[in-house]
Amino acid sequence: MQTKTAASLRVMAMGLTIFLTACGGGKSPDKPSNGAEPTVKASRIALDEDTDVRGTDADHNGIRDDIDSFIDISGETPARQAALRQLSAALHQAVTTDVAQTVALKITAGQLNLAIACMWDRFDARQAPTQVTRMEALTANTKERSRAYEAYNKAVSGMSFPLPKGNGCAQ
Template sequence: MKFKNKLITLAVIAFLQGCGGGDSSASSGKPEEPEKPLTVAQKIAALEESGQLPKLNRDDTLTGIDADSNGVRDDIDAYISQVFPAEIRQAATKAAQVEQSMLTVDVNDKDAVRDINNAYTRANGCIFETARNKDLEIKPYIVSKQISAITANTKKRLLAMVDFSHASNGMVFTGQLNGNCDE
């Protein structure tokens, strides 16, 4: 008896699955092609076109376009202005300048690598200090992480960051709780 019940249940399930939704393509005799999911690049492009994401420079250069020569790519300047609260923008811009310098430093010059790492420590300390002192809701590590991500947004830039990271191996850096925003 149990076998018969299972057989009937399977037959009903198979029948119900075969009875699709009765869409119009079935009646026309043409099978409907399933929509292909968007690639990550297509999703990003759509978000940039809609204005939900700032358009980032993805050319084949390390430095991108910096028309105002402030040490930060123009697209990253726009991102900082659009995404971060006004109170933290100056600290975020300083961090972006340091991140940008990581792309072009001579990784064989250990003193230059150390100087940039010290500047990076101070710049990120300034982000944290600003967020703490101004009681901002934004999480400072998110600001730092986003700046790193948008700076290394192409393979060439990412590989330059990896080279910089390798050149920094074995170095030690210290930070301070306050005074990071002083220049």
């Protein structure tokens, strides 16, 4: 019975994360959920504000270089940095996915679901939604990227996706 209860709690927690992520929570990406000063503020990193939705990804790891730099100096543990990178890659995929391609949308949504599950595994229930919202804000930091992310969310609205098995973490 405890396994069923744990699974129910996880489903509720993921639903809450997705809800909070969609709503944005009204918090600044520089404010951590525990009220303490952040280790690193986004303003210390020069964010790529190019009109190109893709941005610069010199190492071709699927994450914009400015966001990669932000994660590098975040002060988080290697396991948490891996979760942030997995989420960042999935969010980057979301803003660059062709919203007319249903299969691509489903693949991207699956990657995003895994990444959010991983965030809930690596961060506590107070930190996970804030970290997800922070990474969304960094990803959609220009009008063009924000519109692309909004178009992605509109395109997947109403679709259903299976919950990830395991913790969702790629690493």
